[in-house]
Amino acid sequence: MGLNVGSGATIVPKESVPKGPFFIRPASIHAQTVLYNTPVVDLRRALASLWRTTELMIADGVCSGLTVRYGDSSSSPCLSPETLDALRREFPAPLVIEYDFFNANLGSAGGQNRLAAAASADFIFILNPDVVVSPRAIEFLLEPFKRPDVGMTEAKQLPIEHPKDFDLSTGDTVWTSGACSMVPRALFHAVGGYDAKTFFLYCDDVDLAWRVRHAGFRLIHQPAAVVFHDKRLDDDGGWRPGAAERYYSAEAALLLAHKWSRPDIVKRILRVYDAHGDEHERKAAEEYRRRAAAGGLPTPVPGGKQTSRFVGDAYAKHRYVV
Amino acid sequence: MIVNTASGYDHAFGPHNVYGHALTLVSKHVPADVAGAGAIHLDLGCGFGRIGEPLAAQTGLTYVAVDGNGRGLASLRERGFETHEYVFSAGADTLGDLRRIVGDRRVGSITLLDTLEHLAEGDEVLQAIADLARDHGAPVIVSVPNNTHRDVGRKLAFGRWDYTSEGLLDHTHVRLFDERLIDRVLRRAGLRPVESKHTLREISDQHFPATHPAIASGSLLAQFLGGLRSQVDENGEVMQFVVASVPGPRLDAPRFSDHGEGRRPFLSIVTRTQGKRIQSLREVFCCLAGQSCDDFEILVIGHKLTDDHRAAVHAVMEENPQFLRDRSKLLLVDVGNRTRPLNVGFKEARGDYIVILDDDDFVFGHWVETFRQLASQRPGSILRAANVRQNAAMAEIEGRPGLRATGSMLRFYPSRFDTFKHLHENHTPGLSLAFPRGLFHDLNITFDETLDTAEDWDYLMRGALIVGVADSPAVTNVYRWWEKGESSRSMHDEEVWTANRERILAKLDGMPILLPPGSAARLRSANNFHVAGPGLRLKRALDIFESTSWKVAAPVRVLARLIGRGQPLTARQCVEMNDAELEAAIAALEGSASWRLTEPLRRFKGG
Numbered sequence: 014m015g016l017n018v019g020s021g022a023t024i025v026p027k028e029s030v031p032k033g034p035f036f037i038r039p040a041s042i043h044a045q046t047v048l049y050n051t052p053v054v055d056l057r058r059a060l061a062s063l064w065r066t067t068e069l070m071i072a073d074g075v076c077s078g079l080t081v082r083y084g085d086s087s088s089s090p091c092l093s094p095e096t097l098d099a100l101r102r103e104f105p106a107p108l109v110i111e112y113d114f115f116n117a118n119l120g121s122a123g124g125q126n127r128l129a130a131a132a133s134a135d136f137i138f139i140l141n142p143d144v145v146v147s148p149r150a151i152e153f154l155l156e157p158f159k160r161p162d163v164g165m166t167e168a169k170q171l172p173i174e175h176p177k178d179f180d181l182s183t184g185d186t187v188w189t190s191g192a193c194s195m196v197p198r199a200l201f202h203a204v205g206g207y208d209a210k211t212f213f214l215y216c217d218d219v220d221l222a223w224r225v226r227h228a229g230f231r232l233i234h235q236p237a238a239v240v241f242h243d244k245r246l247d248d249d250g251g252w253r254p255g256a257a258e259r260y261y262s263a264e265a266a267l268l269l270a271h272k273w274s275r276p277d278i279v280k281r282i283l284r285v286y287d288a289h290g291d292e293h294e295r296k297a298a299e300e301y302r303r304r305a306a307a308g309g310l311p312t313p314v315p316g317g318k319q320t321s322r323f324v325g326d327a328y329a330k331h332r333y334v335v
Numbered sequence: 336m337i338v339n340t341a342s343g344y345d346h347a348f349g350p351h352n353v354y355g356h357a358l359t360l361v362s363k364h365v366p367a368d369v370a371g372a373g374a375i376h377l378d379l380g381c382g383f384g385r386i387g388e389p390l391a392a393q394t395g396l397t398y399v400a401v402d403g404n405g406r407g408l409a410s411l412r413e414r415g416f417e418t419h420e421y422v423f424s425a426g427a428d429t430l431g432d433l434r435r436i437v438g439d440r441r442v443g444s445i446t447l448l449d450t451l452e453h454l455a456e457g458d459e460v461l462q463a464i465a466d467l468a469r470d471h472g473a474p475v476i477v478s479v480p481n482n483t484h485r486d487v488g489r490k491l492a493f494g495r496w497d498y499t500s501e502g503l504l505d506h507t508h509v510r511l512f513d514e515r516l517i518d519r520v521l522r523r524a525g526l527r528p529v530e531s532k533h534t535l536r537e538i539s540d541q542h543f544p545a546t547h548p549a550i551a552s553g554s555l556l557a558q559f560l561g562g563l564r565s566q567v568d569e570n571g572e573v574m575q576f577v578v579a580s581v582p583g584p585r586l587d588a589p590r591f592s593d594h595g596e597g598r599r600p601f602l603s604i605v606t607r608t609q610g611k612r613i614q615s616l617r618e619v620f621c622c623l624a625g626q627s628c629d630d631f632e633i634l635v636i637g638h639k640l641t642d643d644h645r646a647a648v649h650a651v652m653e654e655n656p657q658f659l660r661d662r663s664k665l666l667l668v669d670v671g672n673r674t675r676p677l678n679v680g681f682k683e684a685r686g687d688y689i690v691i692l693d694d695d696d697f698v699f700g701h702w703v704e705t706f707r708q709l710a711s712q713r714p715g716s717i718l719r720a721a722n723v724r725q726n727a728a729m730a731e732i733e734g735r736p737g738l739r740a741t742g743s744m745l746r747f748y749p750s751r752f753d754t755f756k757h758l759h760e761n762h763t764p765g766l767s768l769a770f771p772r773g774l775f776h777d778l779n780i781t782f783d784e785t786l787d788t789a790e791d792w793d794y795l796m797r798g799a800l801i802v803g804v805a806d807s808p809a810v811t812n813v814y815r816w817w818e819k820g821e822s823s824r825s826m827h828d829e830e831v832w833t834a835n836r837e838r839i840l841a842k843l844d845g846m847p848i849l850l851p852p853g854s855a856a857r858l859r860s861a862n863n864f865h866v867a868g869p870g871l872r873l874k875r876a877l878d879i880f881e882s883t884s885w886k887v888a889a890p891v892r893v894l895a896r897l898i899g900r901g902q903p904l905t906a907r908q909c910v911e912m913n914d915a916e917l918e919a920a921i922a923a924l925e926g927s928a929s930w931r932l933t934e935p936l937r938r939f940k941g942g
Contacts, residue, residue: 054627058624058625058629061624061656061657061658062624062656064656065654065655065656065657069654145621145624145625146621147617147618147620147621147624148617148654148655148656149617149654153733153735156733156735157732157733169737169738169739171618171621171622171625171697172622172697172698172699172700172813173744174739174740176740176743179730179732179739181730182732183732184732184733233732233733234732235732235733235735235737236730236732236737236738236739237614237731237732237733237735237736237737238735238737239614239617239618239621239737240621241621241622241624241625241700243625243627243699243700244699245699245700245701245810246699246723246744246810247810248721248750248808248809248810249746250721250723250744250745250746250750250810332739332740332741332742333740333741333742333743334743335743335744
């Protein structure tokens with residue numbers, strides 16, 4: 014048994030985690046995506062590429078089958094039965110399309126956990142609904158799992174590439190983005206999946222990746238595995254997050270620092286939010302204090318300070334500013 | 336057929352008129368075995384047949400005249416020629432009638448000069464002529480007036496259409512021809528054009544009134560229109576299309592143009608590749624697979640590909656999802672510089688707009704969508720979206736070559752298009768621009784293949800000064816700036832860039848241009864554009880580079896480089912500098928040995 018550090022998210026002793034290498038050809042893959050008022054046209058675009066990728070991987074003996082499972086956190090279903098049937102007709106076997114209307118907004122972490130619970134494949138491929146994979150991306154993400162110490166892999170996103178640094182010879186990186194990453198199903202479940210109790214949106218992926226690293230695995234960024242993630246710049250050429258992102262990422266920053274045993278950083282962030290924060294950050298500080306007072310914070314990860322990485326406002330060294 | 340009572344069409348033979356050109360073609364294409372063997376030349380719609388004498392003398396054929404005009408035939412009979420009075424009419428057995436005229440004689444050649452335009456049933460008549468020509472293996476020479484002569488077209492553009500008793504707009508013409516139509520009419524009838532020898536006249540019979548601004552040679556408008564027209568084809572001064580044809584298969588094509596022209600994609604994406612950057616080509620396709628608007632086609636132009644590179648490009652294209660494969664085509668170009676593939680791609684493009692997206696750049700999800708929005712707002716203009724630049728390098732992980740960004744996305748180019756700034760230097764990367772197909776396909780404005788740098792700037796300006804630019808501040812595309820490796824900026828010396836820039840500027844200076852509304856105010860306060868504020872510094876620096884004394888002192892800088900003083904500063908570097916860097920650059924330029932040495936020259940010559 015591991016230490017519970019969130020809703021089922023565990024810190025497990027290294028001797029209890031499954032052993033790699035995880036990739037043995039052909040592997041089965043469970044792709045999962047949480048929907049929230051997602052337009053069908055976005056899904057069609059994503060499925061067209063996934064279908065072709067699956068076809069290529071099966072032809073090459075890389076993959077034995079790929080199931081896409083959508084979990085819908087919207088208040089009303091994104092996909093009607095007729096639309097779902099139409100998508101299945103348009104993208105038939107070898108691709109399998111599954112759909113689960115949650116009838117509740119489970120957030121990112123909760124939704125991913127619900128979807129992963131239904132998985133039986135060798136790998137869980139986590140991706141956002143507005144992500145289009147390039148034809149060889151999944152194959153390139155599987156390759157590093159031939160090494161026994163690799164626990165997660167991550168694709169390069171276009172057009173806005175994440176600035177997080179990675180080792181130029183090995184691809185080693187500090188965390189992997191939930192927009193598009195691959196994890197062995199056994200390992201995902203062994204570390205307890207996402208911490209949905211602590212994180213609603215944002216930083217749930219950082220936390221999961223750090224628990225995989227904490228369990229002794231490497232995280233690999235593979236720049237050759239390219240996906241298109243439909244992010245856009247504003248007219249000034251800048252990246253301007255929306256209100257929800259600003260609030261939840263501000264809140265998540267506090268929770269992540271607390272969980273990974275960095276009270277010094279929690280203190281600093283609260284000080285900054287209190288003194289200079291915008292309305293979202295002040296609200297996030299207020300919520301954090303409320304949860305702390307109510308005993309609703311997760312148990313800090315023992316030794317978390319060594320695994321985690323806090324660099325300014327980021328969770329890795331960045332190569333440049335977005 | 337309308338009888339022209341106002342004219343007898345009695346035109347003398349001349350070496351440079353229709354008769355002369357037709358005779359040249361007859362002489363060239365008449366089969367060698369018929370001359371002097373009693374074969375005849377059949378002149379259909381002969382009028383007064385002033386070609387008869389020289390044709391008989393030059394070819395040895397027996398000239399046989401056929402027309403419905405008795406006056407012309409009487410003249411011919413008086414001159415000793417065989418004549419037949421015959422009027423082409425709908426429903427007649429034209430082929431049978433012509434065979435009866437010919438009898439058992441061999442037809443060596445046939446002319447149908449200045450006649451087809453008078454015939455309402457011309458297609459059927461031409462088919463009969465083609466069948467007769469096929470019986471004898473005879474060439475058929477046809478002439479029709481060119482209704483796209485510049486005098487006709489320019490007056491028509493301003494609402495004027497002058498029928499005359501005869502000439503280009505003879506009031507009895509029932510069919511008006513351009514070169515494409517005569518070509519199509521011949522081919523549909525079963526006549527394959529083999530040579531043309533059109534007659535030319537700079538000043539046509541439609542050149543009136545003499546001071547009409549669209550046709551008077553001294554008029555700026557006429558010069559502007561003339562410059563554009565002369566790029567399209569060489570027919571602006573053609574009076575008569577004179578075409579030699581031989582019997583061939585009948586073309587199965589519609590009689591007339593289809594105004595719908597079929598369904599076109601909105602955008603044609605022309606992607607140049609040398610096959611050396613397979614991973615970045617893969618990224619291009621990935622971005623295109625993610626477009627919110629998929630109304631496009633992709634033309635990948637493989638330039639001088641080795642067998643291995645061609646196989647690699649083909650493999651990447653085959654990897655794509657079905658909807659991208661359906662929209663993609665690989666064209667191979669094995670000759671020319673890097674500009675040649677653009678002309679090949681633009682020529683092949685079916686889209687209403689055409690954009691260049693080279694294999695090392697990438698785009699946002701609303702790249703096509705933004706162009707489409709602009710096209711709906713300003714149809715037919717050049718479309719421009721905003722751009723960012725990002726440094727990049729290669730990164731190979733697990734033996735897989737990949738790319739990684741090494742810097743932030745920077746707003747290197749201005750978000751809005753400024754014609755005046757662009758008259759000086761390029762401020763727009765190619766992938767930010769979609770060109771209306773009409774520029775290339777209707778005005779025949781092609782890329783200048785003598786340029787191997789800045790070809791996109793040259794093309795942009797030649798187009799922008801005709802159709803204008805509709806712009807959007809939306810950032811839709813990324814110009815990748817390689818930290819290492821080959822790119823157009825690294826492949827060519829600064830001297831090449833400079834020489835090409837000067838050539839482009841000279842071209843711009845050599846033609847009248849159209850400027851957008853508001854330009855007069857900009858011109859009045861010339862210092863408000865480009866040279867205002869920080870632009871003053873740039874202008875100062877560029878003035879130095881363009882000065883006579885700087886050019887004269889070039890050997891001094893070569894010498895300085897040879898003795899190890901490093902590369903001299905360049906104009907191109909200055910264009911990319913910020914204010915502080917420009918200040919320093921100007922100080923360095925003015926403090927340089929070559930500038931100081933040539934100070935007397937400036938004092939006396941002002942250069």
